[in-house]
Amino acid sequence: MVDSLRPKGGLNEVRAIYFDLDDTLCGYWDASKEGLRKAFEQHGPEGHAIPDLIMHWAAAFRGFAPHIKKTTWYEGYLKNAEPSRTEQMRLTLERLGISDPDHASKLSHAYMTERDRALKLFPDALHVLGLLKDRYPLGLITNGPADVQRQEIETLQVESYFNNIYIEGEMGEGKPLLSVFNRAAAAVECQPHEVLMVGNSYGHDIKGALEAGWHAIWIRRDSDVPPSADGKDSKPESKPEGAPEPDATIETLSQLLPLLGL
Ligand SMILES: [Mg+2]
Known part of the structure; x- marks a missing residue:
């Protein structure tokens, strides 16, 4: 047994x-949800409901994060979460047909800041x-x-x-x-x-x-x-x-x- x-x-x-x-x-998950909501409220992209944006982030996350230990991202991720966090925002925007690295960086920074504030x-x-x-x-x-x-x-x-x-x-x-x-x-x-x-x-x-x-x-x-x-x-x-x-x-x-x- x-x-x-x-x-x-x-x-x-x-x-x-x-x-x-x-x-x-x-x-942590409650803070993460609040951080995502605030980040998308502050930086859009406009024309999308916040829950839809979070849904796209979630889909991007499921495609990226669970496999991170098996990728070249892992070594960097261990020390500094910013690049992989920004990559997830880039993938989220990509799902919406937006290619804008600065926008992804702004969302990533707002998500980190607001998540920490809500923790x-x-x-x-x-x-x-x-x-x-x-x-x-x-x-x-x-x-x-x-x-x-x-x-x-x-x-x-x-x-x-x-x-x-x-x-x-x-x-x-x-x-x-x-x-x-x-x-x-x-x-x-x-x-x-x-x-x-x-x-x-x-x-x-x-x-x-x-x-x-x-x-x-x-x-x-x-x-x-x-x-x-x-x-x-x-x-x-x-x-x-x-x-x-x-x-x-x-x-x-x-x-x-x-x-x-x-
Ligand atoms: Mg735990």
Whole structure:
């Protein structure tokens, strides 16, 4: 049974906790949607409804972003998100028959600025981090470009809660790779079964943690739907059939506390 991946002991053996950032501690997809809306409001192109423009961006995103790790864009993307973000805007405009690199740059810059302005922690995040910080070493393991992830940490003012911060863009590799989880466990001098991962992505956070022998708690919110989702009734990510179960599935960060006896 695949379920045997999960450590045998309960959560009372946990001695260190790592969190994912986007859509675990902060509402990244909500900020992304707001950033896109504002960028298209500010810079058009005129003659199109905003939802239609976002739909074209989403289609361009689906054609580009999921494959980025396999392209020559990846190395640059790890350090600096601007070129690939602008490329996605260029592809969006191209779908509308517009070829205008300056327009793509303006949209890209507005999207980044407005997304950052809209980025917020979930309401219970600081309360939960504050309580846990007194009892466990805490860490962050987040995928994404170094510049964007560092900016988010700065915007959200959360750096002081974490003993260790691992960013895909800085490591050159990301979740769910085993090496990422092994490095994080070694940094807190814990055996795998003594570490807990809390994250919203089954494919990145939960699968990776369980395969590394960690405990894993999956946070699933109804709002966890990317702007690139195909169709209005898109649902949050589901667990692939037959994939191992996390220790628990929760809907808010506060629900972590009783699971850890707090
Ligand atoms: Mg996430």
